[in-house]
Amino acid sequence: MEVRRPPPVRRLTGNEGRAPRVPGAPAPPEIAAPDAGSNGNGHQRSPAFAVPTPQTTRDTPIAIDRMHVEELSVAYGSKTAVKSVSLPIRHGEVLALIGPSGCGKTTLLRSLNRLTELTRGASLSGRITLDGIDIAAMDPTALRRRVTMVFQQPNPFPMSVFDNVAYVLREQAKRRPRRAAVRGEVHDALARAGLLDEVADNLDHPALRLSGGQQQRLCIARALAANPEVLLLDEPCSALDPLSTKLIEDLIIKLRDDVAVVIVTHNLQQAYRIADYVAFMYIGELAEYGSAQRMFGSPREQRTKEYVSGAFG
Amino acid sequence: MSAVTATPVRRPDRATASWRLSDRLGLGLAWLLGLLFCAIAAAIVIYFLVEGLRYLRPNLLVTNPAAAASETQTGGFLDPLLGTLIIGAMSMAIAVPVGVGIAVWLSEFGRPTGLARVAESAVEMMAGEPSIVLALFGLTLFTLPALGFLSQSTHGVVLGQSFFAAAALLSLVGLPLVVASTREGLQAIPSHVREASYAVGKTKIATTRRVLLPAARPSVITGTMLGLGRVISDTAIVLLLLGGTLTFQSANSVPLLGLLRGTGDTLTGYIYYNAPTGDGNQPSKAYAAAFVLMLFVLAINLGVDFVVSRSRKAVTWK
Amino acid sequence: MNEDYFLEQDRDHEFLEGNRGLSQDQRAELGLGALVFVVVGLLVAMLAFVLHEAWPSFAHNGLGWFGGGGSVDQQIQSLFNSGQYKTLPNYTFHAWPLIWSTILITLGAVAIAFVTSLFVAVFIVEFAPAWLRRILEPVVRLLASVPSVIYGLAGVLVIVPLIGNHVVTQGEKASVTPTIQLSGASLLAAVVILTVMIAPIMIAVFADGLQAVPRGWLEGSLALGINEWRTFWKVAVRTARPVLVAGTVLATARALGEAIMVSMVSGGVPFAPNPVDGLIFFFEPSQPLAATIIRNTEGLSSPALKHTLYAIAAVLLFSSAMLSIIGWAAKQPMRRYGVVP
Numbered sequence: 001m002e003v004r005r006p007p008p009v010r011r012l013t014g015n016e017g018r019a020p021r022v023p024g025a026p027a028p029p030e031i032a033a034p035d036a037g038s039n040g041n042g043h044q045r046s047p048a049f050a051v052p053t054p055q056t057t058r059d060t061p062i063a064i065d066r067m068h069v070e071e072l073s074v075a076y077g078s079k080t081a082v083k084s085v086s087l088p089i090r091h092g093e094v095l096a097l098i099g100p101s102g103c104g105k106t107t108l109l110r111s112l113n114r115l116t117e118l119t120r121g122a123s124l125s126g127r128i129t130l131d132g133i134d135i136a137a138m139d140p141t142a143l144r145r146r147v148t149m150v151f152q153q154p155n156p157f158p159m160s161v162f163d164n165v166a167y168v169l170r171e172q173a174k175r176r177p178r179r180a181a182v183r184g185e186v187h188d189a190l191a192r193a194g195l196l197d198e199v200a201d202n203l204d205h206p207a208l209r210l211s212g213g214q215q216q217r218l219c220i221a222r223a224l225a226a227n228p229e230v231l232l233l234d235e236p237c238s239a240l241d242p243l244s245t246k247l248i249e250d251l252i253i254k255l256r257d258d259v260a261v262v263i264v265t266h267n268l269q270q271a272y273r274i275a276d277y278v279a280f281m282y283i284g285e286l287a288e289y290g291s292a293q294r295m296f297g298s299p300r301e302q303r304t305k306e307y308v309s310g311a312f313g
Numbered sequence: 314m315s316a317v318t319a320t321p322v323r324r325p326d327r328a329t330a331s332w333r334l335s336d337r338l339g340l341g342l343a344w345l346l347g348l349l350f351c352a353i354a355a356a357i358v359i360y361f362l363v364e365g366l367r368y369l370r371p372n373l374l375v376t377n378p379a380a381a382a383s384e385t386q387t388g389g390f391l392d393p394l395l396g397t398l399i400i401g402a403m404s405m406a407i408a409v410p411v412g413v414g415i416a417v418w419l420s421e422f423g424r425p426t427g428l429a430r431v432a433e434s435a436v437e438m439m440a441g442e443p444s445i446v447l448a449l450f451g452l453t454l455f456t457l458p459a460l461g462f463l464s465q466s467t468h469g470v471v472l473g474q475s476f477f478a479a480a481a482l483l484s485l486v487g488l489p490l491v492v493a494s495t496r497e498g499l500q501a502i503p504s505h506v507r508e509a510s511y512a513v514g515k516t517k518i519a520t521t522r523r524v525l526l527p528a529a530r531p532s533v534i535t536g537t538m539l540g541l542g543r544v545i546s547d548t549a550i551v552l553l554l555l556g557g558t559l560t561f562q563s564a565n566s567v568p569l570l571g572l573l574r575g576t577g578d579t580l581t582g583y584i585y586y587n588a589p590t591g592d593g594n595q596p597s598k599a600y601a602a603a604f605v606l607m608l609f610v611l612a613i614n615l616g617v618d619f620v621v622s623r624s625r626k627a628v629t630w631k
Numbered sequence: 632m633n634e635d636y637f638l639e640q641d642r643d644h645e646f647l648e649g650n651r652g653l654s655q656d657q658r659a660e661l662g663l664g665a666l667v668f669v670v671v672g673l674l675v676a677m678l679a680f681v682l683h684e685a686w687p688s689f690a691h692n693g694l695g696w697f698g699g700g701g702s703v704d705q706q707i708q709s710l711f712n713s714g715q716y717k718t719l720p721n722y723t724f725h726a727w728p729l730i731w732s733t734i735l736i737t738l739g740a741v742a743i744a745f746v747t748s749l750f751v752a753v754f755i756v757e758f759a760p761a762w763l764r765r766i767l768e769p770v771v772r773l774l775a776s777v778p779s780v781i782y783g784l785a786g787v788l789v790i791v792p793l794i795g796n797h798v799v800t801q802g803e804k805a806s807v808t809p810t811i812q813l814s815g816a817s818l819l820a821a822v823v824i825l826t827v828m829i830a831p832i833m834i835a836v837f838a839d840g841l842q843a844v845p846r847g848w849l850e851g852s853l854a855l856g857i858n859e860w861r862t863f864w865k866v867a868v869r870t871a872r873p874v875l876v877a878g879t880v881l882a883t884a885r886a887l888g889e890a891i892m893v894s895m896v897s898g899g900v901p902f903a904p905n906p907v908d909g910l911i912f913f914f915e916p917s918q919p920l921a922a923t924i925i926r927n928t929e930g931l932s933s934p935a936l937k938h939t940l941y942a943i944a945a946v947l948l949f950s951s952a953m954l955s956i957i958g959w960a961a962k963q964p965m966r967r968y969g970v971v972p
Contacts, residue, residue: 113854115850115853115854118850118853141856141857141858142856143856144853144854144855144856145855145856146856148854148855148856149854149855151847151850151851151854153847155845155847155848155850155851157848157851157852157866157870158848158869158870158968159869159968160968167852167855167857167865168855168856168857171857171861171865172856172857174333206967206968207968208968219851222855223854223855226855226856332858332860332861333861336858336860336861337860339860339864340758340860342750343750343751343753343754343758343860344754344758346747346750346751346754347750347751347754347755347758347759350747350751350754350767350830350834351763351767353827354767354770354771354774357774357785357827358770358773360785360789361781361785411666411670414663414666414667415663415666415667415670417663418660418663418664418666418667419667422659422660422663422664424660428664428667428668428671431671432667432670432671435670435671435674435675437955438674438951438952438955439674441880441881441884441888441951441954441955442888442948442951443884443887443888443889443890443921443947443948443951444888444890445888445890445921445924445925445944445947446681446888446944446947446948447677449681449924449928449940449941449944450677450680450681450944452928452931453680453684453931453937488670516654516655516656516659517656517659518655518656518658518659518660519655521659542776545778546776546777546778546779546780547778548778548779548780548891549890549891549925552891552925552928553928581778581780584780584781584784585780585783585891585895588780588783588784588787588788588895589787589788590787590894590895590899596784596788599784600784603781603784606778606781607777607781610773610776610777610778611773613776614769614772614773614776618769
């Protein structure tokens with residue numbers, strides 16, 4: 001099977017980095033009856049869970065390249081986890097990595113910020129570039145400030161909410177900044193993460209006493225405080241209840257205007273709700289890559305069709 | 314698709330160039346002190362190994378010590394060696410049942426809560442108490458006429474120094490370790506095991522005896538060994554409560570009881586005696602005795618490791 | 632657990648076998664409870680006894696007990712004599728040189744050991760190569776269980792001659808000859824040996840605590856672009872603060888109560904080392920509280936000396952109790968942010 005090359009990148013002319021906002025608030029998903037038979041667009045039968053109007057349709061999608069993954073292979077010892085994957089990651093888009101368990105999605109994600117190096121016996125070949133520069137040639141800590149990650153299990157530090165978000169700002173600066181200096185940025189990050197309203201009255205509240213959903217949003221705020229260019233999310237909602245999940249999904253949709261988002265998810269419905277582009281990984285290979293509409297509506301590969309329609313998982 | 318042979322990329326070294334100066338200093342200091350510690354630890358171990366082997370002769374293990382001026386006549390340390398074994402056995406014979414009892418009470422019963430809290434604090438306080446204080450107390454306690462039967466008396470003055478006295482106080486030294494370890498072992502057993510036992514009609518005490526304690530056996534053994542290690546390493550109580558006589562001085566002619574009521578010495582006391590600051594001043598004997606004592610301690614440490622590693626593999630509470 | 636269940640059983644038993652009085656459990660609880668009560672009572676009685684015996688010495692000297700004045704040796708001698716010759720007990724005792732010596736030796740050793748042990752523990756847990764870590768962990772545990780008298784032996788045979796013959800110069804010795812002798816058994820020797828003794832204990836406790844920090848926190852910090860040293864220091868060490876406190880309290884208690892080893896190397900002269908003396912300060916002999924007890928146990932027959940020795944023991948007891956309380960108090964503020972002690 002040959003690897004599909006990703007579609008050509010559309011380069012932005014003029015307003016760098018500013019993608020036009022979707023006019024008006026996104027329409028809430030209609031809880032309609034599942035589609036029986038083909039929908040009006042002439043596409044093939046959509047998956048049973050598909051809502052007729054996904055929130056993520058944009059009129060004029062504009063994106064700039066952030067990262068390129070070129071023929072990346074990752075092996076742990078003798079076991080190859082990722083085989084020769086090539087993808088672009090673009091600012092202004094949410095890229096979802098989907099696939100059954102153990103197919104290399106998380107490994108691929110972790111190689112984007114060089115966390116795979118922390119595992120003994122890991123070896124890579126291929127190239128990943130950030131804004132054209134090979135990340136292997138960069139200082140890993142500098143890379144990880146530009147490409148931050150949120151994990152599956154919320155892992156706020158055992159400090160107050162303020163200290164958690166300010167941690168990144170304090171530790172990355174040359175001299176430890178005063179509290180007043182970082183307060184503005186902390187508020188910003190919390191606002192972007194949608195948590196400010198809930199914790200504004202007491203920013204010194206211990207972080208570990210927040211609920212699971214709040215903790216995860218705190219982790220996202222923490223990751224945003226570093227002002228990253230790419231935000232990596234490793235199944236962020238798998239440990240959370242549906243309400244928190246919804247809040248975080250809304251958050252991700254809002255965030256994509258500021259950062260490039262890559263999210264690994266087990267949950268096809270979630271990918272359908274929030275993704276612009278989808279990469280389907282199967283046993284370490286990139287089986288198919290394309291826009292979310294195409295992948296869920298009319299996927300080209302047989303395996304993708306089977307996975308998306310729930311034949312296996 | 315054929316398997317891609319991934320050419321391993323050399324993991325780039327920690328690029329410390331971008332770190333702040335304080336970070337680099339910190340890392341450097343950690344490495345420096347770590348290696349320094351290795352060097353000092355190696356020096357200590359090698360030093361005692363070399364000196365001990367130099368002076369250790371098999372006949373030392375079987376000869377009785379004697380007070381004499383020259384090295385060839387001062388004999389070996391059979392009595393102190395036996396003394397260490399006796400005192401270890403006696404004190405743990407008291408500490409283990411008492412300690413397990415206390416641990417079971419704290420873990421399974423624990424009412425009234427006032428007493429439980431006081432007991433916890435008391436045991437913890439014991440753990441930190443200097444043994445010299447215990448020794449002083451013991452000396453006064455065992456010189457009371459009422460307890461004269463536990464040691465010798467001359468002209469109506471109770472000596473107060475005997476194996477019984479020393480073992481009694483040393484059991485207090487080993488007790489906190491047994492209690493802590495046993496309690497931890499009991500508390501690690503999940504509640505569904507207890508509930509399963511109660512559900513078939515067993516009483517709490519029967520459950521404890523038949524189910525919980527056998528399951529917590531590795532912890533009990535670990536606690537016993539740790540306590541034993543503490544006990545045979547103690548010098549202050551031994552010096553004050555055992556009499557420090559080089560050979561066993563039995564109180565009377567009754568074989569075992571006389572011995573235990575009499576005075577003697579242990580390896581720790583013997584080492585103290587033969588150090589340059591002691592009366593005997595035979596460093597060569599002190600080295601040899603130190604070597605043998607360290608072998609005991611090493612054996613106990615290895616025993617604890619063995620028990621812990623075996624227990625980890627054995628039982629899983631899923 | 633359902634109490635009714637037990638009662639039902641008891642009722643069945645009683646029905647079948649007659650009134651057995653207390654149930655099995657109740658008897659066990661009473662028995663074990665009595666055991667606990669006895670042991671606790673024994674400890675409380677011991678505490679009370681020590682304080683009772685110590686009281687005459689404190690009562691007579693008041694706060695001056697802790698002050699300076701006179702030569703401790705002479706005071707001990709006269710306390711001993713009053714028992715020998717059955718004269719009126721004279722409890723005069725000023726323990727300041729002993730207290731000062733205890734403070735210097737204990738705090739000195741704990742301070743040095745704390746810094747060293749923290750960095751060594753960080754090294755062992757995070758930065759040492761795997762093969763080195765496998766060797767170091769059992770070695771640390773072994774060193775932590777070495778009997779103190781063996782450390783004392785090494786101190787007397789190696790450190791003391793080293794200091795006496797190679798570090799202290801003849802000139803320095805001559806300058807203080809009338810008052811004291813600089814033989815190498817000194818403050819420095821005691822601090823060095825005590826540090827070597829308590830460091831492995833602290834390292835073992837610290838390393839355990841650092842290893843218990845959830846890896847997720849460390850990974851989270853790395854993923855935010857913080858370098859490894861800073862991550863470990865700011866997240867792991869900060870999280871392990873209660874363990875650091877516990878380990879320090881444990882080591883300080885050991886250091887305070889260490890009588891045998893310290894008496895072998897500290898010089899046995901109840902002299903208060905004087906910082907004004909400059910470098911010689913480190914070489915001056917002294918005698919801390921615990922060592923004083925050891926050295927004077929022959930005199931227990933004299934009531935005056937006995938009360939004084941008990942007074943010293945009471946001070947030691949009180950200090951270790953205070954240490955536990957300080958440790959507990961230091962951990963309280965840390966509970967708030969989820970760093971569970």
